């Protein structure tokens with residue numbers, strides 16, 4: 001039997017809202033479009049379980065949706081359910097298979113690679129991987145694994161026909177993030193998501209189900225589009241320059257709010273650079289403010305030069321993802337300490353960055369490459385042998401735009417690779433010029449978001465052309481540096497900084513067109 005696992009409902013009668021019967025809730029969710037139903041009764045006597053299973057079977061048959069029974073092979077047999085879901089300490093798969101009719105569906109819970117290998121060896125039909133996020137529905141015996149943990153386990157299913165659903169804390173506001181983030185590095189994606197409370201605890205299970213379905217369908221459509229090879233390059237050097245000039249205009253016209261959780265060294269100059277380019281800076285770190293801010297910001301910059309509020313960073317990215325706003329991540333000095341490496345991994349597991357910007361050592365550390373070494377927050381040595389390939393591969397792995405900054409800057413979205421050759425050596429003589437690049441990238445990404453904000457909702461996790469945003473931000477700062485450095489009043493790095501802010505303020509489309517040194521590779 002071919003099963004559509006995309007929206008897998010696991011029941012939980014104790015979560016039903018007051019006044020809603022089990023029957024009503026289940027029928028509404030079937031009408032709304034759940035594609036599989038699992039009856040999960042942890043505390044119920046056999047007789048009551050049997051009655052509930054019978055009632056559920058009648059409803060599921062009416063909507064032609066398969067019915068799975070959690071843990072209890074005997075109940076599955078008694079109501080002629082389509083299959084069973086077994087935990088790691090439940091009846092072994094081979095025993096259940098001898099008891100159940102041929103072609104029954106067997107699913108198994110998996111929390112680590114050994115579980116997945118065991119499930120593949122047992123030739124199960126599907127695995128339930130969890131918990132992806134924290135949940136109040138069940139006391140978990142293992143830590144939550146986040147989207148990256150899901151991706152790792154999905155890789156172990158490459159080349160098999162075992163399906164996979166994720167479970168645990170999945171809600172409409174984190175579903176897109178769950179789907180995006182869990183695609184394995186080899187491109188293996190989930191076959192569905194399993195939810196309890198988002199549907200069962202809802203006062204409107206029909207619409208809660210519809211919302212989840214819509215998000216899932218949009219995401220699947222996007223993945224299909226991405227699978228189609230692009231017939232012709234979308235960008236040329238000229239189209240990039242024209243696009244950047246247009247974004248510059250949008251930023252000045254829309255004055256976007258740029259929320260920056262940044263480090264103490266550069267806060268002031270980042271705020272000034274934001275104002276100079278036509279944006280409006282806000283440097284908030286308190287976790288309590290993140291949800292409200294996410295609704296009004298144009299872009300979020302998370303720079304962890306000094307990690308003061310990890311919780312704030314976690315929440316800010318999560319809410320920005322929910323609003324489909326650009327999230328720019330600048331993992332300053334990520335390779336320098338174990339704490340930074342762990343924090344970066346946790347943040348990226350919690351939200352999806354739209355652009356990750358870093359120097360060679362930072363991006364090498366993120367990619368777990370030893371090709372480039374760090375000294376504190378700086379790179380040492382000549383850089384990557386093949387920076388174009390490096391940024392393209394990391395962009396594919398992180399599913400976002402990667403901006404590698406240095407004497408030459410490289411930007412890629414995983415398909416197009418762009419080389420930029422502007423800048424001035426004085427940029428290396430002022431503190432935090434890399435951090436200000438992050439600010440400029442955030443501004444141009446906010447412009448790209450504003451340009452696309454009327455686009456129909458889609459499976460994308462951010463609206464707007466983030467590749468162009470990243471290129472725009474880098475060009476703005478590096479060209480401003482070229483303009484500022486030869487100014488009469490600039491006598492060294494101290495007088496260069498105010499001249500740089502002036503140059504950002506006075507940056508013209510003509511100087512971008514004239515100076516931008518852009519090469520596009522596909």
Ligand SMILES: Cc1ncc(COP(=O)(O)OP(=O)(O)O)c(N)n1
Nearest residue numbers: 070085086087088109128129167194
């Ligand atoms: C789809 C799906 N995945 C995982 C589970 C968890 O099952 P199990 O490990 O048996 O734990 P309990 O549900 O019995 O608490 C599931 N039920 N469904």
Ligand SMILES: Cc1nc(C(=O)O)sc1CCOP(=O)(O)O
Nearest residue numbers: 130131135137168169195196197
């Ligand atoms: C039943 C179950 N199993 C899990 C696992 O990790 O194996 S998490 C979970 C509960 C999922 O409920 P909700 O969608 O309300 O978070």
